Amino acid sequence: MILMEYTYSKKTITLPNKELTLLDRVALDFVSRIDVQYVIVSGYVAILFGRSRNTEDIDIFIKDDGLESFSKFYDKIVSDGKYWAINTIDASDAYDLMTTHKSSLRFAEKNTLDPNFEIKFANKETDYYSLENALTMDFGIAGKLKISPLEIEIAYKLFLGSEKDFADAKHIFITFKESLDMDKLKAFIRELNISKDTANNVLGYL
Amino acid sequence: MKYKNILKIKNKKRFLKQLEESKRQNFESNMKFVELHALWLKRTSNREWSRRQKIIIDEVYRSNRHMKLKPA
Numbered sequence: 133m134i135l136m137e138y139t140y141s142k143k144t145i146t147l148p149n150k151e152l153t154l155l156d157r158v159a160l161d162f163v164s165r166i167d168v169q170y171v172i173v174s175g176y177v178a179i180l181f182g183r184s185r186n187t188e189d190i191d192i193f194i195k196d197d198g199l200e201s202f203s204k205f206y207d208k209i210v211s212d213g214k215y216w217a218i219n220t221i222d223a224s225d226a227y228d229l230m231t232t233h234k235s236s237l238r239f240a241e242k243n244t245l246d247p248n249f250e251i252k253f254a255n256k257e258t259d260y261y262s263l264e265n266a267l268t269m270d271f272g273i274a275g276k277l278k279i280s281p282l283e284i285e286i287a288y289k290l291f292l293g294s295e296k297d298f299a300d301a302k303h304i305f306i307t308f309k310e311s312l313d314m315d316k317l318k319a320f321i322r323e324l325n326i327s328k329d330t331a332n333n334v335l336g337y338l
Numbered sequence: 339m340k341y342k343n344i345l346k347i348k349n350k351k352r353f354l355k356q357l358e359e360s361k362r363q364n365f366e367s368n369m370k371f372v373e374l375h376a377l378w379l380k381r382t383s384n385r386e387w388s389r390r391q392k393i394i395i396d397e398v399y400r401s402n403r404h405m406k407l408k409p410a
Contacts, residue, residue, distance in 0.1 A: 133381060134380050135380070136379055136380045136383070137384055138384075147388075149388075150388040151385065151389050151392045152392070153392045153395040154392075154396045155395050155399065179395075182379045182387050182391055183372075183375075184375050184391070186395055244402060246399075246402060295365055295368060298369065299372045302372045306373060306376035307376050307379060
């Protein structure tokens, strides 16, 4: 008998009566400061839906709308001193890191290192798809998070290929099996060149 | 060579095969656990599974917060 309750439409997921972890609360607080288009991807998405593991970082893609827009984004996050940028000194330095060096910017609560928010500019088709088609995880009065569509999340985890990634993919797949768009999942698996053997071994028969 | 055959391996080919087999079994066992956990989750109310998850996750971050870094 299935007792886990959720609603899942194309654009929104809810998990009624889910108790928020500290990780959820920090994530909700952090994204409430973001006023650019963003999407949370990777491990935290699996954890959000009950995966039994922890994480040091929450991966977020944002759109690159130039230095001016990025500076506003950066300054809004650090302005009240609750968060600090771990690996940069200011917005300009961070923008250079993310564009010239294609690296990521990390924010965390002041004087801590984790959980940290690993911010990257979207720069490939999978990133843009997740940004443009983000799902809203609705926590009711606690707030909302934009997360990657589950089908691409599963396929991308299969592509990454570590045991942790496979486990995340399997967890999301089993948890939402009845609601996923299987044709879409198969299309992502095909386009990411994931072998049928890998998909079948990890997810079971697709 | 100072540490030649420190593991005292008698048959390297067999040893490497055993390692691979043990890696495969470990992977399968971990994947099986993930499956069992996800199936348990689906049979459990949100209130219950999230309460348990919260205990585990919050404990880690509470410990981290006790170890605040000092600015350099």
